[in-house]
Amino acid sequence: MASVEKVPMLAEGYEMLTTELKALRQERPKIVDAIEEARAHGDLSENAEYHAAKERQGQVEATIADLEDKMSRAQIIDPTTLSGDRIVFGATVTLLDDEDKPVKYQIVGPYEADAKKGRITYNSPLGKALIGRKVGDEIEVTVPSGDRFYLVEKIEFV
Template sequence: MEKIPMTPAGFTALESELKMRQQEERPRIIAAISEARAHGDLSENAEYHAAKEAQSHNEGRIAELEDKLSRAEVIDVTKLHGTKIKFGATVTLVDEDTEEKRTYQIVGDMEADVKLGRISISSPIARALIGKDVGDTVEVMAPGGARSYEVVGVRFG
């Protein structure tokens, strides 16, 4: 059983989603199925089929969340330190071509969101950064071609 690294915030977000799906979404869908069932003939009842599909999707997501939470390895990034890049690090990079500065936090797959500056530990850029130090240059094969970044900052917490 492979452990899934995640931050405490990521773990809490998954727990919240699981609770919402079990305590709010599940009863809402059951009520919709009951109401649609009351309309009679199920073979041509679009509301019934839509509600059953929503139930299937919700139950699948609940199972996925329960699996991820049971395999979670919560890593408290506030207790980490040093200058080497590892899981949980917030890294500041400078694109060597455009001089554009970017900051990313390396997080678990389930909590990654590039718009919020959180990249997955399994992403190409994160894999290239792991083990590097401030001042190192990193070559990353991105979808748009090779990019070169200089690490200008590493912090935790």
């Protein structure tokens, strides 16, 4: 039997999945009620409420299964317990871009990445380029808009 591939995740990312899963599980009985109510209206072939409720039920069940899978494979990492001089999962990194402007990113898992919040996944082009680097390293990353150059200025574990 193949081993389950663990996916690194911060505790807050795991908590977000837990919250979403709980909300969906609470929605289940409401969907069943909506299906029963729509059934009571008679002919199911032309019953839009019934079809909408059944479709929502399918979406909710698929999302619940997906969340349960993600959570079962989660390897929760607390960045405050990490240290060292190299960039690893969970590290917060300050880089200088090609115009010497500082940019700050935290290396996170694929389910918690949000570029607008400065959270990039470890398997993104920049994330891959950063892992294992240390302060003073220059990094070249090819992105859709072209090549970008960065200098690692600071590594924090917060």
